[in-house]
Amino acid sequence: MTMDSNTQSKFEVRKEMNKEDMKQQFIVFALTIFLTILAFAAVLFADTINTWFIAPFILVLAIVQVMFQLFYFMHMSHKGHEAPALFIFSGILFATAIIAGLSTIVWW
Missing domain, CATH: 1.20.5 (Single alpha-helices involved in coiled-coils or other helix-helix interfaces)
Known part of the structure; x- marks a missing residue:
């Protein structure tokens, strides 16, 4: 069964959009893993880092991760x-x- 040219072009456009979405989700996933590692590192080095810095730092990392989750993984940007x-x-x-x-x- 063959597709007409209009359907084929729509398929190709959708395929490219899906590829771009997948690439963005992979990048954001890597960033969230990196931010999680930063939060664990801040707690791990609590004896060398000022303790007044750790809680706000982790809170900012959490807010950034929530924004990533909403906009990329829950597709709120669409x-x-x-x-x-x-x-x-x-x-x-x-x-x-x-x-x-x-x-x-x-x-x-």
């Missing part, structure tokens, strides 16, 4: 995922505001 991204980021904003507000009340 077209049609704007509404879920809006809900996720507004939830993060509200949670941050609530935590900041409650910690201000507790520590003040």
Whole structure:
């Protein structure tokens, strides 16, 4: 069974898009592994690194990894995922505001 030229060209375009997506996912996977190794290294060298640096450093690494997970592995960067991204980021904003507000009340 042969495909017509239009179907064949669509197939080729989709194949290239899938190849590019797979390449991006592999790169992001390697980056997340590297960030995890950095976090473990920070804890491993806790006696030589200032302890006030370790917790914020690991928190920043965790935030970067969450962004990688959302945008690349959960495909939030693709077209049609704007509404879920809006809900996720507004939830993060509200949670941050609530935590900041409650910690201000507790520590003040």
